[in-house]
Amino acid sequence: MIDILIKNLPIIVVLCPLMTSLLVVLIPNIFFSWILTTLSTFLTFLFSILLYQEIQIHSHISYALGKWMPPIGIEYIIDKVAIIPVIIISGISFIATIFAYKIMPEEIEKKSISKVYSLWLLAIAGLLGLVTTGDAFNLFVFLEISSLASVALVAMGAHKDKQALVAAYNYLIIGAVGATLYVIGVGLLYGITGTLNMADLTNRISDLNNNRALIAGFGFMIIGIMVKAAVFPLHIWLPRAYAYAPSAVSVLLAATATKASLYILARILFSIFENSENLINNTLLFVILPLSLLAMFAGTIMAIYEKDIKRLLAHSSVAQIGYITLAFAIGTKASVAAGFIHMFNHAIIKGGLFIAITSIGFYIKKRVTINNLSGLGREMPITFFCFVICSLSLAGLPLTAGFISKLYLIKASISSDDIWIAILILISSALSVVYLWKIIEVMWMRDGRKIVIKENPTIYISLIIITILNIYFGLDASLVVNGSFEAADKLIGDLK
């Protein structure tokens, strides 16, 4: 029994949320639909932990769907690289589901709650499928599943604020353009190689250096994924979508959605096209590197001038995605590892910040803008304290997870002789202190109107969990660091 389970784990991780998503929609009761969703995300998380242990033994698990052997059939691959986003997505979605319990009924019509949970699970399934699949076209399918589900989830925010519809529409159109570009790229590659299996693609591409169709296909794929990963300047859908989505959805999307696409980006750059060295090096140097640097500064500066806190955090996400792509752009083993470290850490940091801000929105029953926050820090000490810890983590101060990211990012850039990049990283993270401090100061020092707020344990429990994670991974980074270095080892291997 256990054997069968373990053998089928790669697909079970995806199927578990996918199947429950179909069940949840049948349950009209708010509480029971939530219980089922929680159970499903918990099981998914459990399965990904099992997968993690399995990966420690066999470093590469391949699963042929329906016993159709690859490269003909669809293959699911879990290796030391893929396990990182799997853990991030399943873990965060579990925490976000706990958080959703009180928040969701507040913001969404009672009768559509179970549908929302169904979409919720569908989005998670899509994201997990995205990172486990080893088939370029199957990847497109999951990309669309997760995007369409997320668009619908964002649109659900319309119950509170009609702006959500505009945000969802933008997300839909831009997301669809991105996905289309990607699928055009896949089509071109299929045309010249005749395969859709990623591993097979890698082998066949090596004979096709400087083929124009190959370069065009690569360009389409990369741009399509960059839209999804919200790499500057293709991020324009992101701030609105995060800002107007229902609170719990913002948490889920901010912490997981772009991470999956960033992982795909790394896969395309360093795995599928690993043999087209020239192409990759040029892309890294002339496209990804400048865009990442721009993202770091543009996102941070936008955040400094932003008044709406959810949007502010969204802009900050754009900057943080810039750090991750920057790490990829440097292109050494150490830097790619730093990228994965930050991918993980940013998920727990941004998850924590979004939970804190949206729970403040829940307590004050208003949009959270900088002026609405006056003096709230003293009214809700637990939420405020956790927010401060996550902020420090984002700014990269020692003892928090964010510090480890910065440490390895800077080490990687110094050891590849790019000291100026290290300096830019530092300036940008110092700037991020500006907007974080602005929030903290208003919450703590400014006197606001007196409102009595009673913090609700069902809401802050998830915040506390994620804050503890932020501190834990700042104190004992070995798990993340080793995992990321193994991943980078696998991706770049003996290339550099």
Added chain:
Amino acid sequence: MITIENFILITISSPLIVCVLTPFISKNTILRDCLGPIGGVISSWGAFNIISSALNNQNTTLEIVKITEGVSIGFEITPLGAIFGLVASFLWIFAAIYSVGDMRGNKEKNQTRFYSFYAMAVHAALCIAYAGDLLTLFIFYEVLTFSTYPLVAHKQNEKAQKAGRLYLSILVGSSVILLLPGIIWVWVATGSLDISQNGVLDGKIDEAYAPLLLVMFVFGIGKAALIPIHTWLPAAMVAPTPVSALLHAVAVVKAGVFTMLIVLTNVFGIDFLAKTGASEWLIWLASFTLLATSIIAIYKDDIKARLAYSTISQLSYITLGGALATSMATQGAALHIITHATGKITLFFVAGALYVGSKITKISELNGYGKGDPLIFLAFFIGSLSIIGVPPMAGSWSKFFLMLGAAESGYVVVIGVFCISTMLNAFYLLEIPARAFFLKNEREINLKIPKLILIPTLITSFITILLFFFIEPFQNLTSMIVSKI
């Protein structure tokens, strides 16, 4: 028998306990106000034991967590750290008593918050003193900044908030942009952050880069207040006087120069500095700061502003001592941490006492006030003499060693700098007791100073005299700093 490891824990955790307990007993004001001095006594008891262990040359380390390869958090006793730890914890006793008097005298709001963060700041300073590596040092350097912010912005008016923002942006900004990268650079170059050696960079880093790295450290350590990153210190004077006294004359700024000395002697190493000449520019920068701020101090009429500029000037003595890179100068710099601390805290105590007593903030208003309370001006006089460097006050020792060091290093100009600065010190500090005692005031003099303020002030001024005669153990410790070279 308590082990030295436990003494470290006792010393650093007692202010932390005070910080945590204070909000819980805020209803019982008497008990709450007693917590600080009690914590100070326990903490300095530990610090005295640590000093004696440091004198016996015991090597004690205490690792708390290991974060990743070569990066950990832990504590260790170094001679310099033992000195700084004793200064911070011992003076905390008197500052804590004083702050009760000051808070009550001025009827300040939010007293509980004040006491709590005050103890937190002391905790951070002590952790800096006993830090075992650069990362621990950096962490508590930041904790110190953040815990002092609510104290600086305590009055919560426009001016205080503006000062608080400047305070944070300069200190956090400089440390995050320059100090942290400097530390990471050391980690990348040497693979460890250890500070127990006399210099780890020799041979690990390109000598051409050494001045650049030193620039990052010098301007990253904003708390050492060298021009042009000194502006936070005068701005921070908007805080209540106990904060200016303990934190902006002792804990915070001494943490800055302490870090500076650690960087100069234990990271770079005196030999490496002397060999590469990397610190030559620092000698001139420190000399310039030393003289320029002394001159600015003359033109300040506000008592606390004048003392603030005087502090900046005195901090440069310490940096200069480190930068001269000779054993005498380093000893002088280390001694100056103690002697300046006791002197300057007395001066700030008096400034606060005058404010509590009759709301005086300006020097020009002081005429004839010596009649009101001669004792307080006597304390100021003693403190001033110590800072000027007149025997038999403690300050004369450190100046003596610094001058010797300057002579030893061959920078004769620096001796001149010290001499001019001494004259300037005398000029701007002695004006205050001179006006109080010798000038007449037509208005009626009304100066009532609470006992809780007067007594700690007198004690600290007495300590400056006492230190002159009992400097020997400290001098032994400072000679241990340089003995391994």
